[in-house]
Structures are given as structure tokens and as C-alpha cells.
Amino acid sequence: MKNSLKCLTIIILILTNTHAKEYVTKKEIKQIQEQYGGRSGERLSNWNELMKEIENQSDKVKARRVNAYFNQYRYKYDTIVEDGKLIRKGDYWRTFKNFVGQLGGDCDDYALAKYHSLVQLGVDKDKLQLWLGSYKSKQLNHMVLAYDIDGSNNPLILDNNTRTPIRYSQRTNFKPWFHINEYEYGAFKNNITNPQYKQYPNTAASNFSKSFGDWLYRMSRE
Numbered sequence: 001m002k003n004s005l006k007c008l009t010i011i012i013l014i015l016t017n018t019h020a021k022e023y024v025t026k027k028e029i030k031q032i033q034e035q036y037g038g039r040s041g042e043r044l045s046n047w048n049e050l051m052k053e054i055e056n057q058s059d060k061v062k063a064r065r066v067n068a069y070f071n072q073y074r075y076k077y078d079t080i081v082e083d084g085k086l087i088r089k090g091d092y093w094r095t096f097k098n099f100v101g102q103l104g105g106d107c108d109d110y111a112l113a114k115y116h117s118l119v120q121l122g123v124d125k126d127k128l129q130l131w132l133g134s135y136k137s138k139q140l141n142h143m144v145l146a147y148d149i150d151g152s153n154n155p156l157i158l159d160n161n162t163r164t165p166i167r168y169s170q171r172t173n174f175k176p177w178f179h180i181n182e183y184e185y186g187a188f189k190n191n192i193t194n195p196q197y198k199q200y201p202n203t204a205a206s207n208f209s210k211s212f213g214d215w216l217y218r219m220s221r222e
Contacts, residue, residue, distance in 0.1 A: 023051045023120055028097075036101030043100050047117075055121055059149050060156075063165050066117045067158040074104035075160065093215040095222050108132075108143040110160035112215060115145050123147070125182050129155070132208060133176035133188075142174065178208050182216070185209045 024044055033041030047069070054065050078092040094102065094109040096116045105113075111130055119125055127148045135142035146155040146168065156165040157174070176188050185208060 021052075021055075023048045032097055032101050038103070040101040040103070043103065044097070047100065051117065051121060059123065059147075062118060062121050062123070063147055063149065063156055063158060066114050066121075067165050068163055070110055070113050070117075071160055071163055073099070073110070076102065076104040076106060078106055091211070093211055095215070095218050097222050107160055111143045111145040111158070114158050116219070118145075118147065129179045129181045130212065131157075131176040132178045132180075133174055135161075136173045144174065146176075146179070180208055180212050185212075 024047075029041045029044050029048075032044050050065065050069055054062050057065070091108070093112060094105045096113055099105045099109045099113050108130075115128055115130065118128060129146045129148075130143060131146045132141065132143050134140060144160075145158040147158060147165070148155040154167050154169050157168050157171055158165045159174070178187050179185065
């Protein structure tokens with residue numbers, strides 16, 4: 001009986017100590033803290049804990065928790081300041097660690113951080129697309145992450161303006177223009193079921209693709 005209890009105790013200890021993989025190393029947490037200061041290291045560590053907590057949850061839960069987590073970050077316009085002077089103001093896609101380190105970014109940075117997180121959680125890349133379009137019936141550029149979670153062609157939209165992901169068909173204030181992932185890119189004509197790859201000038205779609213390619217390259221070197 002004692003031997004049986006001993007074996008059971010050992011099994012329980014093994015199971016409780018066999019936890020999810022670490023998504024960042026202690027070295028990476030130290031590096032981001034040294035680079036950005038403040039509570040940047042703590043934020044990266046918190047993200048790591050979130051990922052471990054939800055990695056075995058349903059895809060819908062993963063999407064909801066990732067969306068809510070990053071939507072706590074501050075919205076920041078893209079500016080680069082050196083020595084107190086504005087060097088550049090324009091569109092800049094932050095890498096994941098830069099977004100975490102700076103505690104914010106603009107809409108594309110939220111979408112990219114969510115994309116990175118869901119890919120790390122094992123979501124198929126071909127189910128994820130970055131969508132660029134207009135927001136609130138105005139010509140305001142806005143980017144979201146579209147997650148075709150069930151192959152219905154009516155994806156969940158992860159948006160920094162909505163705490164909970166909702167289906168595209170329920171969105172009345174966002175019209176997508178372009179879509180991209182690591183496999184393809186194109187433009188939408190009337191709706192998401194009718195992509196037209198020559199609807200917009202090639203330069204516009206090409207620039208969108210180049211920005212994503214540049215981001216992927218910088219991510220690979222981060």
C-alpha cells in the first residue's frame with residue numbers, strides 16, 4: 001500500500017511539473033527590460049503566462065483571451081523621436097517585442113501582435129489574415145486580424161476597438177480593402193466571398209505585401 005501511494009505521489013509530481021512550454025526565455029525577458037525599461041520585462045512575462053494558461057483551450061477561447069489581453073495596451077500613433085525631435089511620422093509596423101516594450105502602438109501593431117500570438121499557440125497560418133480597410137464609414141485606414149476559425153468564410157474579427165472578437169457579418173463599421181497572410185495577398189471588391197486581385201492598383205497591394213514581408217523579416221531577427 002505504501003509503495004502504491006509513493007508511486008501515485010511521484011506520478012502527480014511529474015504531471016504538475018510538466019507544464020506548457022515557455023514562449024520566451026528568461027534571457028529575452030531580461031533583454032527587453034534592459035532595452036525598454038519600466039515594466040516591459042513584466043509585460044513580456046505576463047504574456048508568457050497567458051500563453052501557457054490558454055494553449056490547451058479551444059480556439060475560440062484563445063482568440064478571445066489574446067484579443068482582450070492586447071487591447072489593454074495604449075493606442076499610440078507611429079512617431080519616431082530622437083533627442084526630443086520628431087524624426088519621422090508615418091506608418092511603421094512594430095515587431096512584437098517593440099509593441100510589448102513600448103506598451104502600445106496603432107491598429108496594425110495590435111493586429112500583428114495577435115497574429116504572432118495565435119501562430120505561437122498553434123493556429124494554422126492559413127486561417128489568419130490581416131485585413132486593411134476603412135473604419136466607421138470614413139476613409140480612415142484601419143487594420144484588424146481576421147480568423148476564419150471554422151472555414152465558414154465569415155471570420156472572427158480581432159480588433160483593438162472591440163474587446164470581444166465578433167463575426168465579420170456583424171460588423172457594420174468596417175469595410176475591408178486588402179487581405180494578406182504568409183501565403184497570399186489580394187483585394188476585396190464587394191465582400192469577402194469575392195476577392196478581386198486587380199481591383200486596386202498593383203502598387204497599393206504590393207506595398208501592403210512588402211510591409212508584411214519586412215515585418216516578418218524583422219521578427220525573424222528579433
